[in-house]
Amino acid sequence: MVNLTPLLPELFLFCWALVVLASDLFSKRRSASLPGYLSLAGLVITGFLLIPAHDAYLWGGMFVSDPFAVFFKIIFLGAAFMAIGSSFGLAGRMTHHRGEYFTLILFSTVGMMFLASAKELITLYVGLELTTIPLYVLAAYTKSSRASTEAGLKYMIIGAVSSAVLLYGLSIIYGLTGTTFLQQITINLSIYWLSYGELGPAFSIALMAILAGLAFKLALVPFHMWAPDVYEGSPTPVTAFLSVGSKAAGLAAIVRIFVGAFIAFATPVMAPRDWGSTLAVLAAITMIVGNIVAIRQTNIKRMLAYSSIAQAGYIMVGVVAASNLGVSAISFYVFSYMFANMGAFAIVAIIAERTGSEQIADLAGFSKSSPVLAGLMAIFILSLAGIPPLAGFLAKYYVFAAAVQAGYTWLVVLALLTSVIAYYYYANVIRMMYLSADPNPHHIVPSFPAGLVLALAGIGVILFGLMPEPILKLAIAAASSFVF
Amino acid sequence: MTYSFPILSFIVFTPLLGMIVVMLLNRERVTAIRWMSAVFAFITMIFTLIVLKDYDSSTASMQFMESFNWIPSINASYLLGVDGISVPMLLLTSLLSLVAIVISFNITNRVKEYFAFFLLLECGMLGVFVALDFFLFYVFWEVMLVPMYFLIGIWGGPRREYAAIKFFLYTLFGSIFMLVAILVMYFTSDPHTLSMIELIKTAPTFSRGVQIFAFAFFFIAFAIKVPVWPFHTWLPDAHVEAPTAISIILAGVLLKMGTYGMLRVSWAMLPQGLHYFAVPIAILGLIGIIYGALVSMAQKDLKKLVAYSSVSHMGYCMVALAAYGSVTAIAGCMFQLVSHGLITGAMFLLVGVLYDRAHTREIAAFGGLANKLPVFTGIFTLFGMASLGLPGMSGFISEFMVFVGSFKAYPIIVGLAVLGVVLTAAYILRMIQKIFLGEFDIAKWGGLTEINLREILCVSPLAILTIFIGVYPKPLADLMRATLENLVVLMAR
Numbered sequence: 015m016v017n018l019t020p021l022l023p024e025l026f027l028f029c030w031a032l033v034v035l036a037s038d039l040f041s042k043r044r045s046a047s048l049p050g051y052l053s054l055a056g057l058v059i060t061g062f063l064l065i066p067a068h069d070a071y072l073w074g075g076m077f078v079s080d081p082f083a084v085f086f087k088i089i090f091l092g093a094a095f096m097a098i099g100s101s102f103g104l105a106g107r108m109t110h111h112r113g114e115y116f117t118l119i120l121f122s123t124v125g126m127m128f129l130a131s132a133k134e135l136i137t138l139y140v141g142l143e144l145t146t147i148p149l150y151v152l153a154a155y156t157k158s159s160r161a162s163t164e165a166g167l168k169y170m171i172i173g174a175v176s177s178a179v180l181l182y183g184l185s186i187i188y189g190l191t192g193t194t195f196l197q198q199i200t201i202n203l204s205i206y207w208l209s210y211g212e213l214g215p216a217f218s219i220a221l222m223a224i225l226a227g228l229a230f231k232l233a234l235v236p237f238h239m240w241a242p243d244v245y246e247g248s249p250t251p252v253t254a255f256l257s258v259g260s261k262a263a264g265l266a267a268i269v270r271i272f273v274g275a276f277i278a279f280a281t282p283v284m285a286p287r288d289w290g291s292t293l294a295v296l297a298a299i300t301m302i303v304g305n306i307v308a309i310r311q312t313n314i315k316r317m318l319a320y321s322s323i324a325q326a327g328y329i330m331v332g333v334v335a336a337s338n339l340g341v342s343a344i345s346f347y348v349f350s351y352m353f354a355n356m357g358a359f360a361i362v363a364i365i366a367e368r369t370g371s372e373q374i375a376d377l378a379g380f381s382k383s384s385p386v387l388a389g390l391m392a393i394f395i396l397s398l399a400g401i402p403p404l405a406g407f408l409a410k411y412y413v414f415a416a417a418v419q420a421g422y423t424w425l426v427v428l429a430l431l432t433s434v435i436a437y438y439y440y441a442n443v444i445r446m447m448y449l450s451a452d453p454n455p456h457h458i459v460p461s462f463p464a465g466l467v468l469a470l471a472g473i474g475v476i477l478f479g480l481m482p483e484p485i486l487k488l489a490i491a492a493a494s495s496f497v498f
Numbered sequence: 499m500t501y502s503f504p505i506l507s508f509i510v511f512t513p514l515l516g517m518i519v520v521m522l523l524n525r526e527r528v529t530a531i532r533w534m535s536a537v538f539a540f541i542t543m544i545f546t547l548i549v550l551k552d553y554d555s556s557t558a559s560m561q562f563m564e565s566f567n568w569i570p571s572i573n574a575s576y577l578l579g580v581d582g583i584s585v586p587m588l589l590l591t592s593l594l595s596l597v598a599i600v601i602s603f604n605i606t607n608r609v610k611e612y613f614a615f616f617l618l619l620e621c622g623m624l625g626v627f628v629a630l631d632f633f634l635f636y637v638f639w640e641v642m643l644v645p646m647y648f649l650i651g652i653w654g655g656p657r658r659e660y661a662a663i664k665f666f667l668y669t670l671f672g673s674i675f676m677l678v679a680i681l682v683m684y685f686t687s688d689p690h691t692l693s694m695i696e697l698i699k700t701a702p703t704f705s706r707g708v709q710i711f712a713f714a715f716f717f718i719a720f721a722i723k724v725p726v727w728p729f730h731t732w733l734p735d736a737h738v739e740a741p742t743a744i745s746i747i748l749a750g751v752l753l754k755m756g757t758y759g760m761l762r763v764s765w766a767m768l769p770q771g772l773h774y775f776a777v778p779i780a781i782l783g784l785i786g787i788i789y790g791a792l793v794s795m796a797q798k799d800l801k802k803l804v805a806y807s808s809v810s811h812m813g814y815c816m817v818a819l820a821a822y823g824s825v826t827a828i829a830g831c832m833f834q835l836v837s838h839g840l841i842t843g844a845m846f847l848l849v850g851v852l853y854d855r856a857h858t859r860e861i862a863a864f865g866g867l868a869n870k871l872p873v874f875t876g877i878f879t880l881f882g883m884a885s886l887g888l889p890g891m892s893g894f895i896s897e898f899m900v901f902v903g904s905f906k907a908y909p910i911i912v913g914l915a916v917l918g919v920v921l922t923a924a925y926i927l928r929m930i931q932k933i934f935l936g937e938f939d940i941a942k943w944g945g946l947t948e949i950n951l952r953e954i955l956c957v958s959p960l961a962i963l964t965i966f967i968g969v970y971p972k973p974l975a976d977l978m979r980a981t982l983e984n985l986v987v988l989m990a991r
Contacts, residue, residue: 401644402637411633411677412572418681426681430674437670441647441663449651449659486571 020070020079023063023087024127030056031120038113050102050463053116057095057123064088075195076134082495085345085488086130086266089352090259094123096356097255099467103367104249115155118148119255126263133274135184135194138267142180142231145263146173149256153248165247172230172240180227186220196275204278213279221279221289224271225296231264232326234296235303245319250366253315254359257322262348265329269344273336273496294334294425300327301432309439314362314374317439318355321398324436325351331429332413335420341493342486343412349485350405350478354397357471361391364460377446379454387458388447390472397475399440400433405478412486504564505545506578506628509588510621512542513595517617525610532603535613539599539620543592553585555977558984560630560695573684573692574633582981583761583832586974587627587754590839593963594750595620597956598743601847604854605653605741612653615645616743623751627758632680632692636673639755643669646744646752654739661739668732672722679715682708683767694762701767702991706774713771716764717779723756726779726816727786730809737805742850745801749808750843754835757815761831761985765822769991776820780904783816784911791921795928800852800859803929804845807885810918811838817915818900820908822989827903828982829975830896836974837892837967841884844960848878851953855946861929866938867946874949875934877957882930884964886923891968 018025034056038049064084071078098119105112125144132138150173154166188194190213191202207213226237233241245253272289279288304324311317329351332344364387365380366372381388397406410433414426460468478485516538523531553561560579568576580588598616605612622642629635643666651662683697684690686704691697701709722729737745765772790810797803811834818831851874853859868875884891887898897919905912949957967974 396644402640407637407640408569408572414677415572415681415684418678419685423678423682427674427678430677434667434671434674437667438663441666444647445651445659445663448648449662483569483571486569490571 018072019066020072020131021077023060024124024131026063027056027060027120027127028124030060031117031124034120035113035117038116047102047105047463049113049116050098050105053098053120054095054463056120057091057098061088061091064091071133075197076137077128077131078133079131080495081488081491082266082269082341082345082493083127083131085492086262086348087127089262089348090123090126090130093255093259093262093352093356094119096352096360096467096471097251097259099463099470100254100356100360100363101249101251102461102463103363104251111155115152118152122146122148122152122255123259126259126266129263130266130270132267132270133196135188135196138270139177139181139184142263142267143177145260146177146231149173149252149260152252153244153256155249155252159247161247162249163247165244168240168247169244176227176230176237178227179223179230183220183223183225183227186216186223190216190220196270200275200278203276207278221276222292225289225292228264228268228271229296232261232268232330233323234326234330235300235323238300238304238323241323242316242319245322246313246316250315250359250363253319254356254363257319257359258348258352258355261322261326262352265326265333265344265348268333269341269496272333273341277336277496277498290334290336293330294422297327297330297334298425298428300324300330301429305432305435305439309435311439312374313372314377314443315359315372317374317443318358318362321436321439322355324432325355325398327432328410328413328429331417331422331425334422334425335413335416336498337416337420338490338493338496338498339416339419340413341496342489343409343416345489345492346482346486347409347413349489350397350409350475353471353474353478354394354404354406357394357468357475358391358398360464360467360471361387361394364458364464365456368458369456374443374446377443377454378450378452380447383454383456384458387460387468390468391447392444393472393475395440395443397479399437403479405475405482408479408482505549506562506564506580509542509545509549509592510578510624510628512538512545513617513620513624517614517621520610520614520617523610528606528609531610531613532599535599535617536596538617539592539596542620542624543596546588546592549580550585550589550977553580553977555582556980558582558980563630568631568634572633573690575631575693576634577631577693577695578628579630579695580628582978583758583985584627585977586832586836587751587758588624590754590836591620591623591627591751593959594746594839594843595623597843597847597960598746600952601746601850601956602741602743603952608652612649615648618642619645619649619747623747623755626755630694632684632694632697635694636677636680639676640670640673642752649744650736650740653741653744656739657735658739661735665732665736668722672719672729675715676719679712679719682712682715694767698766698988702769702988704768704770706770709768709770710774711771713764713768713775716759716768717775720756720759720764721782723759724753724812724816725756725809726782727789727809727813730786730790733809734802734805737808737846738799738801742846742853745805745846745850746843749804749846750839753808753812754839757812757819757831757835760819761828765819766985766988769989772822772989776822777908780817780820780908780911783813783818783820784915786810786813786816787915787918788813788921791918791925795921795925798860798862800861800929800933801846801849802859803861803925804842804849807845807922807925808838808842810922811842811885813918814897814900814915817904817908817911821904821906823907823986824903825979825982825986826899827907828986829978830899830901830903832978832982833892833896833899833967833971833974837884837896837964840960840964840967841881841891841893844877844881844957844964845885847953847957847960848874848881851949856943861932864933864943865936866934867943868934869938870943870946871948873954877949877954877961879930879934880961881964882926884968886926887919889968890965892964892971893968895968895971
């Protein structure tokens with residue numbers, strides 16, 4: 015009998031998701047918030063279950079619970095917690111399938127957790143699919159809305175195609191190395207390289223196919239076309255979860271495969287087509303396009319969608335560094351990004367709930383009608399922009415430090431230049447809220463769970479900007495899961 | 499030297515505490531908010547005076563040091579300390595902040611937010627002058643931008659939104675170069691360190707290429723703040739659109755940060771870069787002097803005239819800094835910083851006083867105001883004379899030291915720069931003549947009221963210090979001497 019202890023958090027959350035589903039059924043769908051609160055409780059318990067699960071592996075290393083996996087699982091749980099917390103308003107308006115909504119978020123979270131732990135290609139792929147399939151449904155959840163239906167369909171088609179591309183790349187790797195275990199792949203590729211002196215075009219194609227498949231999931235330019243429409247059309251909490259949870263999951267997969275297995279091919283020494291410089295170019299275009307297009311947006315969800323595309327570009331700068339510092343930097347980056355982005359989307363959800371508008375222009379005078387919410391929104395936006403002393407600044411600093419250390423100074427200069435563009439559209443939101451003299455008729459008070467999410471996000475953004483040391487230690491431990 | 503009491507932290511965070519207190523007050527209690535802010539600014543100033551009293555000016559080493567291992571994972575520490583170039587800046591900042599808060603008592607729109615943002619701004623400014631760790635320095639450097647954006651953008655003039663975002667983006671654009679330079683310095687140093695004290699010791703051993711690269715990047719960041727021509731284009735917009743108190747702070751403190759950063763960071767750490775760029779910097783300084791003065795001459799708006807005069811006056815600092823071999827020149831630069839902070843701060847204050855009453859700043863609209871406002875005219879003329887460098891006032895001392903100190907290194911540039919003094923005299927005197935002398939339009943300006951007691955109280959410390967430094971510059975010179983002599987040695991490496 016295999017000792018399943020390392021798998022306990024995932025197993026628990028999976029079963030708990032079924033409990034949530036059943037609770038909705040047996041409460042005769044009377045209470046809007048019962049499944050929601052149950053889900054929140056389940057996520058907290060899963061978080062506690064993560065504590066002892068360190069450095070354990072299952073099934074010959076197919077599933078590992080190393081510090082990197084645990085760190086990303088904390089992020090997934092946090093993102094799911096905040097997404098569910100800001101969903102109560104949405105769920106309250108649902109007449110059907112309320113329990114299923116929360117259950118799908120939890121299932122997707124389980125998928126992400128599997129993905130972060132996968133050190134074998136099939137497990138990784140199944141984890142990825144378990145992550146995204148519930149998200150297709152969630153994107154289309156407000157069935158009566160055309161935009162939401164379109165979002166779901168678009169997301170599903172693009173998701174399926176990208177999965178196919180990814181799978182194609184993975185199958186070539188299997189063909190070249192005869193194994194699906196990442197560790198063995200590294201060894202076999204090295205042997206192959208030592209015997210033949212090169213890896214040939216098949217390896218390059220595999221590398222590019224995997225990169226393209228995962229770039230779709232992360233919405234890197236030019237694989238980003240789906241993101242704005244899907245982000246705009248989906249229910250806001252789902253958008254938030256997509257932009258943080260699903261992005262972090264895709265990132266975990268990229269790090270596992272590229273930094274974990276292909277680290278030797280990050281520079282042109284061993285590979286004719288090294289992934290380091292390819293990814294550097296992708297990161298550069300992503301930052302440029304994401305930030306420039308974001309300027310033109312008038313819908314705040316769309317603006318945040320493009321901003322999150324750009325943010326993925328900054329994260330890639332850390333991946334390009336492919337170093338110890340790089341992995342700890344992106345881990346910290348995603349952690350701080352989770353608080354700021356989930357917080358910003360939660361406020362958008364709260365406002366849209368009340369006013370029915372998602373336009374940036376309708377934020378005018380918001381600082382006078384709801385000063386606390388406006389203040390929090392300003393803090394989240396400033397953290398996304400990377401203004402000290404908020405967590406987002408340290409995250410950027412750390413990622414850029416990693417890239418400078420790895421010799422990618424040009425990429426850092428470019429990243430910083432594009433971040434000046436970003437300051438402009440981020441400042442535009444603040445300008446609307448604070449500088450506009452127009453009165454805003456809505457005094458908005460968030461519901462209890464939404465308030466909890468905002469408090470959590472606000473504390474996270476400020477606290478981990480001023481006292482980041484504990485999280486940095488965890489992030490550095492996460493990087494130690496890899497060999498450089 | 500260690501000090502039993504973390505006084506620098508108290509200086510930096512007293513305004514922050516003030517901000518929290520102000521935010522807790524009810525927004526209707528306007529008077530309480532105003533006085534509370536003033537009290538906190540006053541306490542901060544008392545703390546800086548204590549630092550001045552206990553500062554040992556016989557040594558160049560850092561004093562009142564505080565050190566705390568803040569973020570060990572990235573080697574960032576909370577490292578504070580002051581020497582002869584930061585103490586005058588601290589005093590200037592705390593004094594001008596208090597003055598600016600008291601002169602802002604006439605703000606009636608969104609009072610609570612105004613003072614909260616202002617106190618946050620003061621915290622950031624003071625932090626820049628005491629931080630000795632690059633990470634901390636950068637944090638403070640950026641922290642002030644956000645309140646500044648709001649202060650210009652909410653309470654500014656008609657084009658405030660444009661001015662605010664232009665200032666914000668322009669300065670952030672500069673900061674990114676500083677960030678890259680910091681990272682390059684960090685990874686070049688061995689062992690990696692962000693401590694400025696360590697880097698002042700070790701950075702001159704970096705290769706020439708790294709030094710030139712880092713120097714150029716730091717220079718862009720600081721030059722935008724100074725501002726050095728041609729990086730000055732944000733200044734007229736920001737200074738003119740900002741409310742009076744913020745113009746005072748912009749001219750009096752923020753412009754000083756650029757020069758302070760140069761002396762503290764790039765000049766002291768990267769001598770090879772300095773030697774490489776010294777002549778171009780002197781030329782940029784000269785262009786700034788002449789260009790600023792000529793543009794000032796052409797201004798129709800009084801506030802714009804004062805704003806452009808800053809470009810001209812900061813040019814002297816650049817010429818002085820380029821003559822890095824001379825203690826006199828560097829001391830002249832420091833004198834110019836203090837003196838320009840006092841004089842231009844006061845000028846903006848007085849322009850604000852006039853604008854509050856007349857609701858226009860157009861020079862041509864006035865005339866003969868001396869008949870109606872003798873006290874105001876007297877004070878304004880005093881600062882006008884100080885600005886054009888009349889002997890007996892601080893402006894004369896600083897400009898004289900700049901010229902004497904840098905003449906040996908750049909005889910031609912200094913010779914041309916002296917022309918700037920003539921131009922300054924021309925535009926200042928013309929302005930005074932047009933506003934205060936000549937025909938008085940009693941129908942139009944008969945209702946103007948004289949400068950009130952609160953405003954006189956605000957401007958008098960600036961006037962007293964301007965004259966005091968002009969007549970007896972020795973205390974200030976003594977305060978800085980040891981540090982500057984050491985600095986000149988460092989720069990010659």
